[in-house]
Amino acid sequence: MTSEENLRKRLTKMQYHVTQEYGTEPPFSGELNEDKEAGIYKCVCCGQDLFDSLNKFDSGTGWPSFYDTIVKDNLTLKEDTSDMTIRIEVGCQKCGAHLGHVFRDGPKPTGLRYCINSASLYFEKS
Secondary structure, three states, X not given: OOHHHHHHHXXXXXXXXXXXXXXOOOOOOOOXXXXXXXXXXXXXXXXXXXXXXXHEEOOOOOOOEEOOOOOHHHEEEEEEOOOOOOEEEEEEOOOOOEEXXXXXXXXXXXXXXXXXXXXXXXXXXX
């Protein structure tokens, strides 16, 4: 079984669409958007640690938002011009899954807003 076949079998259609086809889930539709429990947000494809719930905030955008990562090297950042604007795509460094985008309109101390699709994340409670 190829890795693509394995992912199609393991992931929901939305998880596959977001992580492998660079999709975006509709705002306010993700199950982790309003989650407030303590824990770690991991890549749904490979389990890489990505974000700590301590760094999550309500941005009002409809997607889980974080102002910092657990380890910056666990993410990849690249320019994305797919919607006729320039923005920075966030991906999983370990497996290449698409996670979302990062913007420079977040709260202190970083001023960053990692806007991440719930479908790209797996939440592990502390």
